[in-house]
Amino acid sequence: MSVPAWFARTVFRAQEAAMKRPTFSVLAGLERTQWLSPEAMQVEQAARLNQLLQSALLHNPWHAGRLREAGLNDRVQAGAVALADLAALPTMDKRDARDHVEQLVWRGVPGGVFRYTTGGSSGEPLIFYFGRARQAADAAGRLRARRWWGVEPGAREVYLWGAPVELNKTDRIKTVRDRLVNQLLLNAFEMSPARMDEYLGALQAWNPLAIYGYASSLALLAAHAEARGIVLRLPALRVVSATGEPLFPHQRELIERVFGVAVSVEYGARDAGLMALESPDGVLLQMSETHLIEVLDVAGQPVADGEEGEAVITSLVSEAQPFIRYRTGDVVRRSTRRDPGGRGLGVLDAVMGRQTDFIVAADGRIMHALALIYVLRAIAGVGQFKLVQHALDRLEVQVVPDARWNETARAAVIEGLRTRLGPALAVDLKLQDAIAPEASGKHRYVVSHVPLPSALAQKAEAA
Known part of the structure; x- marks a missing residue:
């Protein structure tokens, strides 16, 4: 009311x-x-x-x-x-x-x-x-x-x-x-x-x-x-x-x-x-x-x-x-x-x-990319990052660490992402010196290769 x-x-x-x-x-x-x-x-x-x-x-x-x-x-x-x-x-x-x-x-x-x-x-x-x-x-x-x-x-x-x-x-x-x-x-x-x-x-x-x-x-x-x-x-x-x-x-x-x-x-x-x-x-x-x-x-x-x-x-x-x-x-x-x-x-x-992307969980939930961004942003030691969803149960995490990075931070990243996307999620965490931009020159920090089952699946590159 x-x-x-x-x-x-x-x-x-x-x-x-x-x-x-x-x-x-x-x-x-x-x-x-x-x-x-x-x-x-x-x-x-x-x-x-x-x-x-x-x-x-x-x-x-x-x-x-x-x-x-x-x-x-x-x-x-x-x-x-x-x-x-x-x-x-x-x-x-x-x-x-x-x-x-x-x-x-x-x-x-x-x-x-x-x-x-x-x-x-x-x-x-x-x-x-x-x-x-x-x-x-x-x-x-x-x-x-x-x-x-x-x-x-x-x-x-x-x-x-x-x-x-x-x-x-x-x-x-x-x-x-x-x-x-x-x-x-x-x-x-x-x-x-x-x-x-x-x-x-x-x-x-x-x-x-x-x-x-x-x-x-x-x-x-x-x-x-x-x-x-x-x-x-x-x-x-x-x-x-x-x-x-x-x-x-x-x-x-x-x-x-x-x-x-x-x-x-x-x-x-x-x-x-x-x-x-x-x-x-x-x-x-x-x-x-x-x-x-x-x-x-x-x-x-x-x-x-x-x-x-x-x-x-x-x-x-x-x-x-x-x-x-x-x-x-x-x-x-x-x-x-x-x-x-x-x-x-x-x-x-x-x-x-x-621009951000959507992430699709294994149980069918569709999550705004910020739901995962908030996980990474709160962890001390993460300087820069990029998330790439290759499949419903597989997520690549690229991290440029800062001086605070340690094994506790690594565990927090994996635990936080599995809390959002499910315990069976395979997290491929890669430490890098830098994160390259897309071929277009844009910096996209959440990229999903899992298609959405809706009208939104159409490509946005031409927009």
Whole structure:
């Protein structure tokens, strides 16, 4: 049973206040700043950048040293850094963030710091810290985007999700909390045919206004409904939001055909934060107030709008552990267009990078690849990794070990994977100096050669 939207919104506000997250005040600010002109938006960004750099100079020794070496110290202290000045700083990457974490984290940040680990889709799991400002910005950004689609805070939503943090809390108390804020969680790590039948029934009973989930999991559920001949009746549904990986054209078409509404793509990352969301006009709008996004070539130089390059971000809400000129490893293309809706937010044409695959267990369960990525990312000693499923009962695990690797780590990898895929799983663990990219040049960190028994079995290479 759902509760009235006004009640769910009240509970959500109370929850955010109790957690000391200024989500709704940030939302009010985003509702205002999105209508700034592009020129006024740059002024807003410059002000926020100077605040971030001043904080970094005071509280983050690694960044402070870089600012001094770049000759920006005086301008930072004066609050006079221009957006163009940022290019004087060298870029940073995951290794920098991992190796210098104690010189990067500001443990005294107002509201406290919270430890997190990336999903490892880049092949290099990262432990990092974020604060209340980052949490509030991500939540407010999603709330703003939902409003673009006519979905107000407190409306019924479904989450096709599965991070272990959420799964560990799906107890009685959390289920009650979810219902009080009108959220229904479906586990994307457990998508057997029988379980997906249950999900389709739950969706129709819940009749959500919005559905949010991994792109490939949403497509898998849509393919299952179509294969079953189930015509979904979701009269309240306004939008399906796809996140976590690129959405291929055939997946978009499938989801929109089955669910009967448009798909809105979300672009974000655990470490970098929420960076762009798709509007009803079909454009991917940047979170310009909270992120600067540079698009650079292999030499680190800016590419022209309309050309592909690596997304290098500066999160303006990352003072707990600043990500400044951070190389995401994602390939994106900035648009030459403006927002047709009149907002001053930047526009991305596409996000081409980061894709995962599905893993099929011997008992027929279909699991999102992140279910295995989470196993590897949590084990000390695993520097980089790649998983290749050759058969239902055979998994190749390539590991580039770091200094913490030992036999305990080896045993943890094997035990963790067998816990997910079954005790009979044959694990071929190979220690390597490096992991080569695919023939296409892409770095895919989970690859399954086991075909899916659904419409999703079609190849995505042409997308």
